[in-house]
Amino acid sequence: MLFKRIGYFTSVGCMLVIASCGGNKQQPAAQGPAPAVPVTVAKVTITDAVYFDEYPGTVTALNQVELRAQVNGYITGIYFQDGARVKKGQRLYSIDQQQYEANYQQAVANLAVQEANLVKAQKDADRYHELDRQDAIAKQQVDNADAALEASKKQVDAAKANIRAVQTNVKYSTIYAPFDGTIGISQVKVGGPIYAGQTILNTVSSDHPMAVDFAVNQQELYRFVQLQQQGTKPKDSLFTIAFGNDVYPQPGAISLIDRAVDPQTGNIKTRLVFPNPKNMLKAGMTATVRVKNNTATASVIIPYKAVVEQLGDFFVYAVTDSNTVTQREVALGRQIGTDVIVKDGVKAGETIVVQGVQNLREGSKITTAPPQQPGAGAAPAKK
Template structure:
């Protein structure tokens, strides 16, 4: 009986070992994850015409701050705020009493100096006549000539002083420097003003307004070419405020003298007609530059793109129904699509739906 037990025990142990090994093999066998449902689309090329956008600022083509050139008090304001003014139109009057008095004094001084000059001239002539007959000493003749020269210089100084005082009198009238629109007056009647410091108002032109924006220095050649080819009726340059498009097309007027070394950009200026006075200096908008030079470009739905740490990727389906993540370089957006500059070829299939569930090497199944 003892022998029978000894034979039975190894058989039971063997059975247990075989059973545990079978369970372990079943546990270690990996299970295949189900395929992720996605929507795939073939990469295609298309004619890509799009607008490049730049932030821009509306500025006046001609604008000047009015500052007085003499000090005093404002005695008259001869316009309505915001009115259109013409070149030479009287805008402000400054108290001219002091300057008129100075002018009268300068005229009186000139009269005195001219009288002195006439007397010195007569003395010099008389001494020269006496000198011809050796009836006067040479020293007296020289003194008379010197006095005459001094009188001439004093008369000239008096005339120059009159010109200066006349200028001050003229500056008591502030006039419009050119045709344009004047703003809201910064001073009232009776206000004290200081020459060269007090800002009275601002006058600017408004029949045409400029829009300044910055472009990368790499674009200088392209914008120089556009500047040569642009026509007033061309729609290459348009202006947008929010979702509203300004109805008039612009024309590129100039590129700035030099590139800003800190930003690597150069300022460009467009000119827009402003017949209906919709534009105001200081407005901020978006400059739209039509770019139709891209030709056939790879264009894909923007929703197929994922972003990681500032880089962009798409999931490309392979022959084994597995997707691989591929880095792409993006261009400009065209509606709901976007141009791909690098990373994809025509005919490749990419995932456009279910992208959020994908990762490298996942098997996908195209949904119906």
């Protein structure tokens, strides 16, 4: 009985295996050609590539000085508004002059005493010389009188020098603007103490024109030296600066190139000068220096979005006569806005895919027809 059951289950298992194998022999359904990928294409063109080389720059004043007192004392007056324009020689600060005025008066009085002593010494010397001619006085007394006269003259000179020194201190007790420019926010208040050579009162900087400093690699030095020697016209836009997307309306010119290249960076400082009539440029601002490429040549230009990057290499999809695409490796140049210069890989007049490149591969079929709206049926037949 047991053997009959085993034979029965074995027969059923074999029938199931045969049925399963028979199912695998069914032919797969035939697949049609891959649908065309909708893309946007554009012609490769040639144009004169005009672009700007860009460098980070810093706006700086041509003249800038920190105001420091040269005498000790207390601030007695401030004669300007913070941030105002000042003129050369304009009074800015005054320091307590009482002590220096008293020293000056004392120096003047001392000079008067020394001049009186000089008069007395001169008379004594004249009298002794007269007695010496009459052989009525010892020679030593005459020599002593001459020595006293010379000492009195030196004391008068010293008294005059002391007056000049005290006058200098009196002069230094008033701070004047060293040149035309803009003054900053005062660092001291009326009544505050200041110390000679230590306390910074304020900073004055020139504001028209303004300079912009930027670093140039030594490999570009020859080009910039030529630009400096050629000069620029007043309305030339060879040198401009930008702040984000805003370009400063006034063009600049090369003012100077530093004397030496920094051996650590290989760069050399270059300075541009820009007019600043509306005081839009402030010292310390960061800007992008834009140097116009003045050697424009015909270049192959394509939209940058047509480029595909793969492991550091760049490719585009060129359209063939059979409405398929082939992948081309390209050598890129400088990017100009939304376009890029192509040095090698495509030629003018060829058609490349601009949009839809992410859905393509080598040999893909493409279509440039607009995609059909979902749910749109076929147009009804005319009766």
